[in-house]
Amino acid sequence: MALNSVKYGDYQFNGIFSVAxxxxxxxxxxxxNDKVVSELNDLLTKNYDAEKxxxxxxxxxxxxxxxxxxxxxxxxxxxxxxxIKELIAKYGGTPDKGTSLxxxxxxxxxxxxxxxxTGDQAIYEECIRGEETFSEEYGxxxxxxxxxxxxRDMVRKQKDSVDRALVALRTMEDFAS
Numbered sequence: 001m002a003l004n005s006v007k008y009g010d011y012q013f014n015g016i017f018s019v020a021x022x023x024x025x026x027x028x029x030x031x032x033n034d035k036v037v038s039e040l041n042d043l044l045t046k047n048y049d050a051e052k053x054x055x056x057x058x059x060x061x062x063x064x065x066x067x068x069x070x071x072x073x074x075x076x077x078x079x080x081x082x083x084i085k086e087l088i089a090k091y092g093g094t095p096d097k098g099t100s101l102x103x104x105x106x107x108x109x110x111x112x113x114x115x116x117x118t119g120d121q122a123i124y125e126e127c128i129r130g131e132e133t134f135s136e137e138y139g140x141x142x143x144x145x146x147x148x149x150x151x152r153d154m155v156r157k158q159k160d161s162v163d164r165a166l167v168a169l170r171t172m173e174d175f176a177s
Contacts, residue, residue, distance in 0.1 A: 037093030051077035124176030
């Protein structure tokens with residue numbers, strides 16, 4: 001055995017390590033990174049869904065303030081996606097490129113519902129429902145106690161922004177009626 005060092009996360013271990021110990025540490029670190037990348041890709045896909053949903057809602061909604069708000073939220077989700085992509089790359093992953101089936105179905109439901117409803121209320125209600133689900137999904141990621149601190153900080157910041165958007169959206173209910 002030779003004197004060497006092993007880096008694990010933010011820790012550096014110096015001393016005598018066998019090749020097997022280094023290999024085991026490396027595999028464990030890769031598994032943890034893969035889990036982080038998977039969770040980030042899930043959030044990325046959901047941000048693609050939210051961005052597309054807000055764009056479609058902005059196209060369909062009549063009220064100017066809601067239209068403007070939906071457009072700004074679409075841009076926020078786009079920006080969130082870019083921050084997530086940076087972390088995915090940092091942790092050795094490849095960003096997903098498309099929306100999810102669930103998101104596609106939700107947008108289809110909004111289209112069907114708004115076709116049969118009068119006014120902007122149906123679109124508004126579906127945006128509220130989507131944001132509530134989005135906030136819960138961010139919360140589930142934050143429940144992972146093994147998240148690296150930089151990922152946790154970014155997810156927390158984005159969740160806080162989603163929660164503020166939800167509060168703001170709820171105050172606009174009169175616009176949709």
